[in-house]
Amino acid sequence: MRITMVGSGYVGLVSGVCFADFGHDVICVDKVEAKIEALKNGVIPIYEPGLDALVESNYKAGRLSFSTDLAAAVKDADVVFIAVGTPSRRGDGHADLSYVHAAAREIAQASTGFTVVVTKSTVPVGTGDEVERVIREANPEADIAVVSNPEFLREGAAIDDFKRPDRIVIGTTDERAIEVMKEVYRPLSLNAAPLFFCERRTSELIKYAGNAFLAMKITFINEIADLCERVGADVQKVAKGIGMDKRIGEKFLHAGPGYGGSCFPKDTLALVKTAQDFESPMRLIETTVAINDNRKRAMARKVIAACGGSVRGKKIAILGLTFKPNTDDMREAPSISIIQALQDNGAEVHAYDPEGMEAARDLLGPVNYGQDAYSISEKADALVLVTEWDAFRALDFRRLKATMNNPLLVDLRNVYPKTEVTRHGFEYHGVGRAGGDA
Ligand code: UDX
Numbered sequence: 001m002r003i004t005m006v007g008s009g010y011v012g013l014v015s016g017v018c019f020a021d022f023g024h025d026v027i028c029v030d031k032v033e034a035k036i037e038a039l040k041n042g043v044i045p046i047y048e049p050g051l052d053a054l055v056e057s058n059y060k061a062g063r064l065s066f067s068t069d070l071a072a073a074v075k076d077a078d079v080v081f082i083a084v085g086t087p088s089r090r091g092d093g094h095a096d097l098s099y100v101h102a103a104a105r106e107i108a109q110a111s112t113g114f115t116v117v118v119t120k121s122t123v124p125v126g127t128g129d130e131v132e133r134v135i136r137e138a139n140p141e142a143d144i145a146v147v148s149n150p151e152f153l154r155e156g157a158a159i160d161d162f163k164r165p166d167r168i169v170i171g172t173t174d175e176r177a178i179e180v181m182k183e184v185y186r187p188l189s190l191n192a193a194p195l196f197f198c199e200r201r202t203s204e205l206i207k208y209a210g211n212a213f214l215a216m217k218i219t220f221i222n223e224i225a226d227l228c229e230r231v232g233a234d235v236q237k238v239a240k241g242i243g244m245d246k247r248i249g250e251k252f253l254h255a256g257p258g259y260g261g262s263c264f265p266k267d268t269l270a271l272v273k274t275a276q277d278f279e280s281p282m283r284l285i286e287t288t289v290a291i292n293d294n295r296k297r298a299m300a301r302k303v304i305a306a307c308g309g310s311v312r313g314k315k316i317a318i319l320g321l322t323f324k325p326n327t328d329d330m331r332e333a334p335s336i337s338i339i340q341a342l343q344d345n346g347a348e349v350h351a352y353d354p355e356g357m358e359a360a361r362d363l364l365g366p367v368n369y370g371q372d373a374y375s376i377s378e379k380a381d382a383l384v385l386v387t388e389w390d391a392f393r394a395l396d397f398r399r400l401k402a403t404m405n406n407p408l409l410v411d412l413r414n415v416y417p418k419t420e421v422t423r424h425g426f427e428y429h430g431v432g433r434a435g436g437d438a
Contacts, residue, residue: 002024002025002076004029004080006082007030007083009085013051014048014159015083016028016083017055018162020063020064021057021058025063026063027073029066029070042059048155048158048327051158072110079115082117084102092273093272093273094124095124095270100123100127101130104131105134107135108142113143116144119131120150122150122207122263124204126204132144145176145180148169148170149169149181150203150206150207152207155326155329164193168194170185170203171199173200207267208267208270208271211267212271218253219292219295224238227432229434235255239255255414257338257412261324262329272289296337296338299412300340306408307408312347315347316348317380319386320385320386322335330363335351339351339364343366349366350367350369350370350380351376352369352370352376353387377403378404379403381406382410385410385413392415407426409426409427412430414433416430
């Protein structure tokens, strides 16, 4: 099929490339000329493992092309996906849908024949109806069905998540659109990925409900971790113990410094706002958002406490800046609040991250960036593991002890068993690890 992807960011580019890899003819459109030129030259503007190879092979095979001309790309398309940004609106947390509406308008004016317009971006419940209204106003003659098809891609695992999804959610009751979407996803349904059809508003809510539930699950185990520190229990064992109950499941029960990224913070806030608008408040998610926001600075207090109550004039080495490993994305990363709080308390902060330092420079104050874990740890008074990159999973503590001013590790991702660190003469602080000899 002929597919046009409007928006070539984290979602649009990955989705477009994977559709091309299924054998569809895909045009990825973006307004930013520089981004399209870079893509045509094989330069991928985002860090996503495996994406560059997939772009190159499909571009060379002629199944994938890039353009800034939305009208030309829409004209003969069977399906047009809207995968533009829906950032939190400044100040009130509602999703900003201006890019979605602009895309819908342009699509309506350019489409010919029956066209399925799909909202792939995360959009609040009811946006599909809005998009239908915008399209009708822009071109009453357009023969268009508007479908919701939310993505469930995790950054750093996006290609795998696209190609091996737990399910594909498709929100439409239009018979013609159902047939088209079955054709679009036929390659996936062949490898048994279930197509889940429902009404459009139900599909839009599934996306928010899923992300909010995951954010709440993480926040739950983070609060259990705090209690573990008080009662002398081990949160990793509590997580394993409850996770063996198949109704709970073991995933997304890793205690840490709080969730970040471009989705959970934005989507939880948008769901809370939608619920308030419809006078059916999401109190559990309101509390989840508040707990998570407080947690990031609380982690800085954990570092300060581990340094004896003050970091004034001390050198603190931060391992990892991105909100999670295998991405260059710094959006809502816990490291931002942690570093700010440490600097507010007089610390001199040094940091290293395999991919995130470029983006971090615009977000952080006076941070000293190094080229690896060891260079930033020289003469440091504390080493703080914030993001669990593979590069930080087998540190040479003998080497670190020889160069650090004070052998102290604050492991905010519980990467290390306590004994593996203390036997090298380090003091170890994890998250929820007060108990046991883990
Ligand atoms: C998430 C959803 O997983 C994905 O389905 C949706 O489409 C987009 O949002 P993403 O934000 O890329 O994906 O990352 P994810 O792996 O879900 O992690 C989100 C945050 O939660 C990260 O900051 C991560 O460090 C944190 N996290 C995750 C935990 O603290 N503990 C966990 O057990 C899992």
